[in-house]
Amino acid sequence: MVDLVRRTPGRPALADVEGATRTEIRRLLSGLPAARGPIAVGVGSRGIAGIAEIVAAVLDELRQAGFDPFVVPAMGSHGGASADGQVELLAGYGITEAALGVPVRATMDTVVIGEVEGVAVHVDRNVAEAGRALLVCRVKPHTDFQGRIESGPTKMAAIGLGKQRGAQGIHALGVRGLRDVMPLVGRAVVERYVLGALAVVENDLDETASVTALGAAEIGGPAEVALLAEAREGLPRIPFDGLDVLVVERMGKDLSGSGMDPNVIGRWMMAGMVEPSPAPPRCVSVLDLTEASHGNAAGVGLADFTTRRLAERIDWTTTTANVLTAGWGSLQRGRLPMVLESDRDAIRAAIVASGHAHGGPVRLAWIADTLHTATVGISQALWEEARAREDLVLAGSPFALPFDPDGNLTPLARTR
Secondary structure: OEEEEEEOOOOOOOOOHHHHHHHHHHHHHHOOOOOOEEEEEEEOOOOOOOHHHHHHHHHHHHHHOOEEEEEEEOOOOOOOOOHHHHHHHHHHOOOOHHHHOOOEOOOOOEEEEEEEOOEEEEEEHHHHHHOOEEEEEEOEOOOOOOOOOOEOHHHHHHHHOOHHHHHHHHHOOHHHHHHHHHHHHHHHHHHHHEEEEEEEEEOOOOOEEEEEEEEHHHOOOHHHHHHHHHHHHOOOOOOOOOOOEEEEEEEOOOOOOOOOOHHHHOOOOOOOOOOOOOOOOOEEEEEEEOHHHOOOOOOHHHOOEEEHHHHHHOOHHHHHHHHHHHOHHHHHHHOOOEEEOOHHHHHHHHHHHOOOOOOOOOOEEEEOEOOEOOEEEEEHHHHHHHHOOOOEEEOOOOEOOOEOOOOOEOOHHHOO
16 A cells, blocks of 8 residues: 655745746846847757746747847757757647747757867857857756756857767766866866856746856856755655665656756665665665656666656667767666566556565555655655654555556656
């Protein structure tokens, strides 16, 4: 039997995201010399809440200031390391020429502008030709490493605008490349081309908590570091340690760069990274892959068990391109877990493998995905712990895990 537990919200959502975006962009532009002409607006591959509306407001403010903006995908090797694939990813978020009234210019061609620590500094050719860019991105803890600067405008400048070649050069150095070299590469790109960035921080409910415009000099500096600390506080969490089994309904590139965020599930499986303490779940079962991933299942190796449904949705060309770009440090994350016929089989296998094959009290948690953890299904072994927590509310209506006749689990969202 399981019951539903809900976390009380953390930081509240920003009431007027569009208004705050416009205010921040105007503040940024007011500190710059009057300028005209083209400017590239870099947008990434992550499923940022309200990203199309945010980008639309940024583009409108740039037009009003006299610029001629266009959108470029700033996403390294995502989208199968192809220009068409990256355009398709943006379109999935509503970022299209028809919707926004500006061109979307995608290329995998880059210009090399120098070298940092032996790594060539690549820049999207469209950005280099325009001569200036503004980045729209989310600041959050990274899924491959921990450092002073993680995911945010610096990384987007270094890896997002670096396209596949730039991303591969940095990832080839493993954790050191991301933690130590990436910020230097990012600064080299920023100093040459980037006027500033709109940095989005989300709360633990996948809502926009703040938008902050950073000038070029602030990118990679204390202001970005402070935003990362803010984002870390709002990271979605599974509110229990020492789990025997974690069930994740879906993974996907729109949810996390690694499909499932290691910061949430408590597993790194990354060469050079020490596994976290307290111990991560003994066994993880992931059941499906999001449509917005377009078959990219990089990160599926973070799980121990999966389903035939997920395995059959994998585009191995796209997945392999992403895994190879990420480099040797994360190769094990690209491996296919044990494949079971149904959700029921994948969950049962995890319970058996965790050491509870004979009906013992299994510490099991069930989440929709690693971006949405406000509601968690929990087994009876966790109920008393949940009742004792002030930040958790237990529904108090136990039910059996709801499987359909084919053995597939009813989504958590439909059991609330």
